[in-house]
Amino acid sequence: MSRLSAATGRREGDPIKVGGAPGALAVTSDSVLVLDTKSGDVLQLDPRSLRTRRVLHVTGFPTALAVGAGAAWVVDARSGTVTRLSGQ
Numbered sequence: 001m002s003r004l005s006a007a008t009g010r011r012e013g014d015p016i017k018v019g020g021a022p023g024a025l026a027v028t029s030d031s032v033l034v035l036d037t038k039s040g041d042v043l044q045l046d047p048r049s050l051r052t053r054r055v056l057h058v059t060g061f062p063t064a065l066a067v068g069a070g071a072a073w074v075v076d077a078r079s080g081t082v083t084r085l086s087g088q
Contacts, residue, residue, distance in 0.1 A: 003016065018045060033065060037062060061077045063075050064077075
């Protein structure tokens, strides 16, 4: 994952490590959420400090991530479920 300049579209700085197999991301008002499909972790990236923290672990086969209605949502294709992460 890399940060891009809004003005030029060019990459700024070094790539940002966000798990073993980042497969989806969603943007909230103050952070970027990344789904690591290898570990099942949802990571929260602070765009100012570029620090990440794990906010949720989904077992099974997480495949998609979305933000809306005051929460983040993770789809688990194996179990056919959706996990709601509130406050995102």
